[in-house]
Amino acid sequence: MDSLRFDPALKRRAIADRSFGTKSLTVEIGAEEFIPKPFHLRELLLRVQHVFERHPVRHQITCNGRTVELDSRTIVQPDGQRDYLPARDFELLQLLITNAPRAVSRNEIIDKLWGEDKLGNQRTVDNMIVHLRQSIGDANSEIIRSVRGVGYQWNAVSETPAVTGG
Numbered sequence: 001m002d003s004l005r006f007d008p009a010l011k012r013r014a015i016a017d018r019s020f021g022t023k024s025l026t027v028e029i030g031a032e033e034f035i036p037k038p039f040h041l042r043e044l045l046l047r048v049q050h051v052f053e054r055h056p057v058r059h060q061i062t063c064n065g066r067t068v069e070l071d072s073r074t075i076v077q078p079d080g081q082r083d084y085l086p087a088r089d090f091e092l093l094q095l096l097i098t099n100a101p102r103a104v105s106r107n108e109i110i111d112k113l114w115g116e117d118k119l120g121n122q123r124t125v126d127n128m129i130v131h132l133r134q135s136i137g138d139a140n141s142e143i144i145r146s147v148r149g150v151g152y153q154w155n156a157v158s159e160t161p162a163v164t165g166g
Contacts, residue, residue, distance in 0.1 A: 061097070063156040064137040068093070075135050083135060088113055092128050096144060100154035103147040125152075 032054070033047045059070040065078040073090040075083045085093065091113050096104060106122045129152055133144055143156040 061156070063143060066136050068136065070094070077137075085132075085135065089128055089132055089135070092125075093132055096152060096154040100156075103145075103150040103153040105151035107151075109151065 032051055035044060035047060061068045061070070067076040068074075069076065073085045073087070075085060077083060092109060095109060095112055106125045109125050110121070129144060129146075133139070133141060136143060138144055143154070145153045145155045147153050
């Protein structure tokens with residue numbers, strides 16, 4: 001795995017202990033909040049909301065040392081450089097990822113990306129695939145595979161889950 005990730009966790013304890021020792025131990029082991037029993041539901045919901053505000057959910061995939069941030073259409077390169085994908089390239093990437101492991105035909109890509117306008121053609125799709133492969137460091141066509149007579153297939157095993165906490 002290329003990156004560390006943080007998963008906000010909530011722990012409920014059946015102890016109604018309000019002592020300093022219990023609170024400090026809870027914080028020492030990584031808790032951000034300590035809510036002794038009994039508690040009001042409204043207070044619990046507000047504290048949970050604040051945890052998620054401090055650690056917003058990010059949708060990302062890491063492969064080949066590059067992180068694809070789906071929310072911002074950004075690819076973070078191994079050296080930290082951030083590359084922003086054009087809208088159509090990003091739509092193509094999403095289409096391949098969401099249909100994996102099924103191969104997506106060039107005609108299906110054209111239909112999904114250009115709809116009835118049909119402004120794209122098969123060569124346009126091929127060029128977009130070349131650009132995506134360059135962006136994600138797929139020099140050997142191992143992540144975006146060409147499936148002869150069919151189209152293209154997302155073949156990456158993500159090094160990090162698609163959804164992580166921040």
